[in-house]
Amino acid sequence: MTLVDMTHGNKFIIDKIEDKDTRLQALRFGISEGSEIECAGLMPGGPVILKKNLQEIAIGRRTAEKISVKKKGMI
Amino acid sequence: MSHCGQTEIDTELQADKKIVLAGNPNVGKSIFFNYLTGIYVSVSNYPGTTLDISSGKMGDAAVYDTPGVYGVGSINDEERVARDIIMSADIIINVVDASHLERDLFLTQQLIDLDKKIIVALNMMDEVEKNNISIDLEALEKELGVPVIPTTAAKNRGLDKLKHSIDQATKGNSIFTNNQELAEEVKNVESETGNKADALMILEEDENIRSQYSSLKTVPALREEIYTARRQRVDQITDQVLSYDQNTSQLARKIGAYMLKPVTAIPMLLVLLYIIYQFIGVFVAQTVVGVTEELIFVENYEPFVRNIIANTIGLENFFGQLLAGEYGILTMAVTYIFGLLLPLVAGFYFLLSILEDSGYLPRIAVLMDRLLQKIGLNGRAIIPMLLGFGCVTMATITTRLLGTKRERIISIFLLGLAIPCSAQLGVIAGLIAQLDVFYILVYVLTIFAVYVLAGTFLNKVLPGESSDLLIDLPPIRLPDLKNVFNKTYQQTAAFVKEAGPIFVLGAALITVMQKTGLLALITRGAEPITVNWLGLPAETATAFVMGIIRRDFGAAGLTSIALTPAQITISLITLTLFVPCIAAMMIMIKERNFKESVYIWFGSWITAFITGGLVNLLIF
Numbered sequence: 266m267t268l269v270d271m272t273h274g275n276k277f278i279i280d281k282i283e284d285k286d287t288r289l290q291a292l293r294f295g296i297s298e299g300s301e302i303e304c305a306g307l308m309p310g311g312p313v314i315l316k317k318n319l320q321e322i323a324i325g326r327r328t329a330e331k332i333s334v335k336k337k338g339m340i
Numbered sequence: 341m342s343h344c345g346q347t348e349i350d351t352e353l354q355a356d357k358k359i360v361l362a363g364n365p366n367v368g369k370s371i372f373f374n375y376l377t378g379i380y381v382s383v384s385n386y387p388g389t390t391l392d393i394s395s396g397k398m399g400d401a402a403v404y405d406t407p408g409v410y411g412v413g414s415i416n417d418e419e420r421v422a423r424d425i426i427m428s429a430d431i432i433i434n435v436v437d438a439s440h441l442e443r444d445l446f447l448t449q450q451l452i453d454l455d456k457k458i459i460v461a462l463n464m465m466d467e468v469e470k471n472n473i474s475i476d477l478e479a480l481e482k483e484l485g486v487p488v489i490p491t492t493a494a495k496n497r498g499l500d501k502l503k504h505s506i507d508q509a510t511k512g513n514s515i516f517t518n519n520q521e522l523a524e525e526v527k528n529v530e531s532e533t534g535n536k537a538d539a540l541m542i543l544e545e546d547e548n549i550r551s552q553y554s555s556l557k558t559v560p561a562l563r564e565e566i567y568t569a570r571r572q573r574v575d576q577i578t579d580q581v582l583s584y585d586q587n588t589s590q591l592a593r594k595i596g597a598y599m600l601k602p603v604t605a606i607p608m609l610l611v612l613l614y615i616i617y618q619f620i621g622v623f624v625a626q627t628v629v630g631v632t633e634e635l636i637f638v639e640n641y642e643p644f645v646r647n648i649i650a651n652t653i654g655l656e657n658f659f660g661q662l663l664a665g666e667y668g669i670l671t672m673a674v675t676y677i678f679g680l681l682l683p684l685v686a687g688f689y690f691l692l693s694i695l696e697d698s699g700y701l702p703r704i705a706v707l708m709d710r711l712l713q714k715i716g717l718n719g720r721a722i723i724p725m726l727l728g729f730g731c732v733t734m735a736t737i738t739t740r741l742l743g744t745k746r747e748r749i750i751s752i753f754l755l756g757l758a759i760p761c762s763a764q765l766g767v768i769a770g771l772i773a774q775l776d777v778f779y780i781l782v783y784v785l786t787i788f789a790v791y792v793l794a795g796t797f798l799n800k801v802l803p804g805e806s807s808d809l810l811i812d813l814p815p816i817r818l819p820d821l822k823n824v825f826n827k828t829y830q831q832t833a834a835f836v837k838e839a840g841p842i843f844v845l846g847a848a849l850i851t852v853m854q855k856t857g858l859l860a861l862i863t864r865g866a867e868p869i870t871v872n873w874l875g876l877p878a879e880t881a882t883a884f885v886m887g888i889i890r891r892d893f894g895a896a897g898l899t900s901i902a903l904t905p906a907q908i909t910i911s912l913i914t915l916t917l918f919v920p921c922i923a924a925m926m927i928m929i930k931e932r933n934f935k936e937s938v939y940i941w942f943g944s945w946i947t948a949f950i951t952g953g954l955v956n957l958l959i960f
Contacts, residue, residue, distance in 0.1 A: 292570075294812065306597065318582075324810055
């Protein structure tokens, strides 16, 4: 399951970020493997919007497809 | 040189101390800079405004503003510029958005790890209160090990205290205090560089700093380890100092969310475009310009000047014509700049400032991402594109915020080709608003089609892959009117300063060309193109000649020629696609190179005339 499979309001945990550059960029933004995130929106065929506390970032489709996630509670 | 709205200040100040403002994008650094030095720098609510370093003096110290970055490194130009200034700082004022601590403290921790003297300005405390977050300031100070001053810069709170606390800046608690392994690695490299900051940057795999030490043995690449340790440390700090009161949902957040739901976002964007059109195209371009251009300048100012010239040096000689003739420096040039273009440009920058400061721009970037991906760009490119409607010159500079060289080439070409700047757009809006919807549609769709085709073409032929979107969404804020007016004034004044001399020169050139018969020669020589191919009156050649100097100048030149609706549409299409203005060309050469710029210039010529002719053949 990757980020693009999320729907608005889903809470989940980042499982793995494949791409190294994306992983480092995301670390700076406060999103790392294991962090708890909420999906705050999804453009059809476009970016995914992530929310962590009050911070919102938008991630492009191609990148979002490379970030695998697991739903909260599914360990 | 000064280009639209950028304040450029001497970066080599003589001073005892070097104070550097550093922080994430859009946290209010420029307001601090303004307060400390008394120099105004434009302030906005979207990433990527400060691209050049601004500097000023505060007592004996030099103060530097830097582009907003999420970390010190070399991911893009902004980071490289910021890194060099940060590395050389004596004291760093780290401006932090208190409502985004998890994000912002990453940079703070990195600055601390770089062994710099730091003071933290914990800004936007009003947002924190509004969002019912509480921050344990004492704990934050203790964890970081540096002074933390709460501020709300936009409302002038805490600035005075910060200014008087700068000398208390200290070195804080680095991640190495609790990580023996990494501390050893830093020590190893430091023994060779003699400098802790450089040692850390080398371990963080910074190519530029690495290349300064050619004799250095191989060092381990530890960026990911260090970043992860830093992120863990920051999360640990925020867990300790932050507490949320969850049960509030506020209007701004709701509006922000609606701006991102396609069902509501697209109608909102369309309404916005309609408001922009009504404001610029109808209100400013017709009502306001009707007063300023017609009543003030053409009916009163021009006869007055002509009278004076006629009574002194006379109108019927070369100098009389140069000053007050058909293309007179004191008549036509002045009327165009102040009567016609000034209100349009001011109106546009007023709207753009509101858009910038409200935080809507990054959301438009998210909405447009999917479409822009098709022409090899990502949503971020919407920022230079929208800025391009203000001033293509300024927009060309902001293409630096795009991830790859490929994206920069595509967007600079599209900016030069198919984005009319505010001055030109204003004139176009004025001309087009008189026409039927049919002609307006033909114009808009043609320009859009050229834009998409050119973008698709470049996306196909340029090698490589464009970067993907990763953008921070600032909270929706109500723009501060004072800031909006201030910025409008700055940008408009910069426009007059830049465009004024070029207009005067252009007007003089046209008079000389007219007197020497060159204009008639060009008009006749261009007839196969203007009359036969484009179906326009021969004298529109003058407007095209003027358009080479500045595109808006050319569009303004059209206002004085009698044209049918079809002719207006075709000449506007051709002029919009026509060459970028001289200032834009100079910036393109500076930002890219001479060869690419010349390609763009001739590419525009060819595209403009082919498209104009095709529309003439196929539609009219």
